[in-house]
Amino acid sequence: MTRQTRTARRAVFVPALGILCGLVLVLSPGLHAAPPESAGVTVPGQRSDIHLVSPVPDGTWTLPAGDMANTRYSPLDDINTTNVTKLTPVKIFADGIPHGHEGQPLVVNNTLYMVTPFPNYLIAFDLTKPGFPMKWKYEPHPDPRSVGKACCDTVNRGASYADGKIVYATLDDNVVAVDADKGTEIWRTPVGEVSKGETETMAPLIVKHVVIVGISGGELGTHGRVTALNLDNGQVMWRAYNTGPDKDCLIGPDFHPYYAKDQGRDLGVSTWPPDAWKIGGGPVWGWISYDPQLNLIYYGTGNPGPWNPDQRPGANKWTCTIWARDPETGQAKWAFQIVPHDAWDYDEIMENILVDMNWEGKPRKLLLHPARSGFMMVFDRQTGQLLSAKAFEPVNWASGFDLKTGEPDVDSSKVTHTGVFARDACPSSTGAKEFVPSAFSPKTGLLYIPAHNTCMDREGLKANYIQGTPYVGADVNMYPGPDGYQGELIAWDVEHAKKVWSIKDAVLPVYSGVLATGGDLVFYGTLEGEFRAVDAHTGKVLWQFKTGSGIVGDPITFKGPDAKQYVAIYSGVGGWMGAVAFPSISLDDPTAALGVVGAMKPIKQLTAPGGALYIFGLP
Amino acid sequence: MRRLLLTIFAVLVPLGLLACSGRSANSADPPAPPMSGTGNVGIPVGPIPGPGQPAALPSNPYADNPVAIQDGRRLFLWYNCAGCHGGHAGGGMGPSLRDKDWIYGGDPAHIFDSILEGRAHGMPAWGTKIPEDQIWKLVAYIKSLRTPQEPDPPVAPPEPKTRTVHEPPQ
Numbered sequence: 036m037t038r039q040t041r042t043a044r045r046a047v048f049v050p051a052l053g054i055l056c057g058l059v060l061v062l063s064p065g066l067h068a069a070p071p072e073s074a075g076v077t078v079p080g081q082r083s084d085i086h087l088v089s090p091v092p093d094g095t096w097t098l099p100a101g102d103m104a105n106t107r108y109s110p111l112d113d114i115n116t117t118n119v120t121k122l123t124p125v126k127i128f129a130d131g132i133p134h135g136h137e138g139q140p141l142v143v144n145n146t147l148y149m150v151t152p153f154p155n156y157l158i159a160f161d162l163t164k165p166g167f168p169m170k171w172k173y174e175p176h177p178d179p180r181s182v183g184k185a186c187c188d189t190v191n192r193g194a195s196y197a198d199g200k201i202v203y204a205t206l207d208d209n210v211v212a213v214d215a216d217k218g219t220e221i222w223r224t225p226v227g228e229v230s231k232g233e234t235e236t237m238a239p240l241i242v243k244h245v246v247i248v249g250i251s252g253g254e255l256g257t258h259g260r261v262t263a264l265n266l267d268n269g270q271v272m273w274r275a276y277n278t279g280p281d282k283d284c285l286i287g288p289d290f291h292p293y294y295a296k297d298q299g300r301d302l303g304v305s306t307w308p309p310d311a312w313k314i315g316g317g318p319v320w321g322w323i324s325y326d327p328q329l330n331l332i333y334y335g336t337g338n339p340g341p342w343n344p345d346q347r348p349g350a351n352k353w354t355c356t357i358w359a360r361d362p363e364t365g366q367a368k369w370a371f372q373i374v375p376h377d378a379w380d381y382d383e384i385m386e387n388i389l390v391d392m393n394w395e396g397k398p399r400k401l402l403l404h405p406a407r408s409g410f411m412m413v414f415d416r417q418t419g420q421l422l423s424a425k426a427f428e429p430v431n432w433a434s435g436f437d438l439k440t441g442e443p444d445v446d447s448s449k450v451t452h453t454g455v456f457a458r459d460a461c462p463s464s465t466g467a468k469e470f471v472p473s474a475f476s477p478k479t480g481l482l483y484i485p486a487h488n489t490c491m492d493r494e495g496l497k498a499n500y501i502q503g504t505p506y507v508g509a510d511v512n513m514y515p516g517p518d519g520y521q522g523e524l525i526a527w528d529v530e531h532a533k534k535v536w537s538i539k540d541a542v543l544p545v546y547s548g549v550l551a552t553g554g555d556l557v558f559y560g561t562l563e564g565e566f567r568a569v570d571a572h573t574g575k576v577l578w579q580f581k582t583g584s585g586i587v588g589d590p591i592t593f594k595g596p597d598a599k600q601y602v603a604i605y606s607g608v609g610g611w612m613g614a615v616a617f618p619s620i621s622l623d624d625p626t627a628a629l630g631v632v633g634a635m636k637p638i639k640q641l642t643a644p645g646g647a648l649y650i651f652g653l654p
Numbered sequence: 655m656r657r658l659l660l661t662i663f664a665v666l667v668p669l670g671l672l673a674c675s676g677r678s679a680n681s682a683d684p685p686a687p688p689m690s691g692t693g694n695v696g697i698p699v700g701p702i703p704g705p706g707q708p709a710a711l712p713s714n715p716y717a718d719n720p721v722a723i724q725d726g727r728r729l730f731l732w733y734n735c736a737g738c739h740g741g742h743a744g745g746g747m748g749p750s751l752r753d754k755d756w757i758y759g760g761d762p763a764h765i766f767d768s769i770l771e772g773r774a775h776g777m778p779a780w781g782t783k784i785p786e787d788q789i790w791k792l793v794a795y796i797k798s799l800r801t802p803q804e805p806d807p808p809v810a811p812p813e814p815k816t817r818t819v820h821e822p823p824q
Binding site: 179182498501503505614619632633 | 732734737741742743744745746747748750752753755773774775778783800808810
């Protein structure tokens with residue numbers, strides 16, 4: 036089913052040399068444009084020119100990505116390339132929920148916390164006892180009507196921990212804070228309305244005492260935004276919309292976008308037909324990053340609505356955009372719209388990985404955004420300047436980006452119009468990658484990207500806005516992209532903007548998140564349900580285990596109270612593409628499930644729904 | 655023709671409702687304990703408890719009417735049914751309507767009720783917005799799926815022949 040391509044073999048860096056170089060840089064602040072404390076986070080064996088922006092997990096896993104910078108890197112190395120073949124399941128817990136198990140567990144205070152898809156249970160497991168038994172289960176009882184408003188399965192992408200609280204969002208738009216010890220609810224705050232087609236699927240990020248969370252519903256005419264809540268009591272601190280006037284978008288005197296295309300007053304209104312911005316989508320349902328030195332959060336916004344672009348002439352700001360904001364006031368610092376006037380459903384809610392490393396020979400504060408639209412985008416995260424945009428999968432909606440203007444060079448024949456099919460547009464609406472997060476290893480300097488290769492035919496249809504129903508307006512048929520593969524785990528050399536190795540999947544996309552570890556391992560899962568450990572340098576699959584269902588979750592690693600390293604992953608197929616495995620979707624309608632059926636037909640024979648938590652360890 | 659159908663519809667629906675509310679009062683069984691809520695069930699989805707047969711369900715005045723089926727297809731797109739149930743009702747946010755499985759009953763009257771009253775997991779109560787006449791046309795379209803009468807049936811996209819693809823760098 037899989038085929039391995041190794042295009043290069045990286046040399047293994049001598050750890051001692053790396054540490055020495057790191058020390059030299061720490062002691063030579065003059066070499067850095069960055070504040071001196073930025074070199075404070077070091078991990079064993081890291082490349083000398085690479086500096087982590089925030090502390091990486093030290094055996095716990097308290098944030099969705101493990102750290103604030105979204106590296107999904109753990110320095111733990113007890114499990115490594117020499118012994119990973121002995122990895123074996125030590126706990127399997129089936130939760131009985133036959134829907135997509137996206138996201139990842141948390142581990143803190145000798146407890147593992149699992150958030151399930153709707154009905155969004157929070158289950159705590161005691162890691163101090165043999166077999167890791169359940170400690171308690173918190174049931175938030177979300178409104179079942181939210182099930183039918185969720186565009187892409189009733190998923191949940193996890194929780195954040197701080198100050199004794201597990202904080203997560205329920206499908207019916209409530210953010211809950213649960214006592215991490217007792218499993219009792221501390222506060223609950225509604226941040227959206229199911230009747231307006233709004234749902235919650237993302238994992239909030241906690242920065243200082245601020246809980247930051249978006250809203251889902253780009254296919255239901257929602258008004259995309261981010262809401263910030265006080266961690267102590269759940270009270271709303273600020274709310275920043277993604278469309279509308281500057282005051283609603285929290286655009287003020289601090290806002291300094293790098294490019295002229297993103298400069299001007301009230302662009303969130305003037306780049307839309309009258310009032311269309313009020314139902315123009317631009318949701319936030321992916322991942323949020325935070326840079327403690329710059330004190331800025333970063334996140335991307337989703338697609339504009341409806342999908343038919345003829346109904347919304349203009350650039351449709353601030354959809355498909357990356358924001359940089361102050362976490363305490365919400366005030367925008369910069370913005371970069373990646374896809375103006377989107378005609379393909381290229382939500383740009385992908386992870387933004389923050390890392391300080393050499394760029395063209397000089398240390399630079401980078402933001403890495405492997406874009407749904409197919410380009411590996413590298414930004415200067417202080418200014419929002421685009422430094423590079425290279426395709427990592429087959430792309431033809433644009434030939435590239437003009438680094439001087441920040442504008443994509445769009446192929447107009449790939450733009451859908453009312454009653455007109457745009458044929459063979461690549462990537463498809465599901466992107467060259469989905470929300471599934473990449474991992475970055477400071478040891479290898481490689482970004483490990485879970486990617487897709489699908490294309491589509493797309494016709495614009497007149498969409499009617501009826502509150503609480505889909506506002507789509509497109510007929511979409513997706514199918515596998517060129518070159519005979521559909522999924523790919525890519526090891527990407529950031530500095531040289533090229534693939535180093537990749538593992539291809541012939542028939543299914545890669546729809547799981549990735550974890551990189553100090554043991555020179557990369558963990559990820561396949562839609563068939565194989566959970567894999569791969570050599571981070573060469574891409575060689577060293578170990579795999581067939582779980583009960585397709586994997587759409589994100590691996591984590593932690594240390595138990597017994598001081599042993601463990602790796603955890605959810606199994607349980609679902610999500611937008613994975614939902615084709617469900618019996619409720621018929622294969623003879625290529626437009627079913629918003630057009631993904633044509634690309635996903637084999638999945639019904641390769642896996643079936645059923646959610647479970649798997650924890651692996653060495654014997 | 656349409657006026658005639660509407661007249662038939664106007665007669666049939668109340669008749670159907672009357673038929674449904676009829677009880678088997680002449681049973682020789684001992685009297686059942688009093689139950690609250692009896693007499694309110696219009697179109698039962700569940701089995702009928704105790705003795706007695708379910709009354710005949712109202713039929714669709716537009717059944718097998720090709721014009722109404724075509725209208726139903728148009729309404730299926732117009733009211734955003736396609737957004738949840740798929741462009742040709744193959745499913746998505748809501749379940750497939752092309753398959754043989756019906757959560758709330760597959761009889762035309764059951765489908766009519768599901769549209770009219772909505773269902774617990776997100777199906778809107780369309781009776782608040784869509785005239786009953788149009789709901790019956792939607793039912794006629796839904797019942798035509800996977801039959802020779804299905805208008806605008808799904809077609810698999812043609813095999814792509816040529817593509818301009820910018821290769822990723824190696």
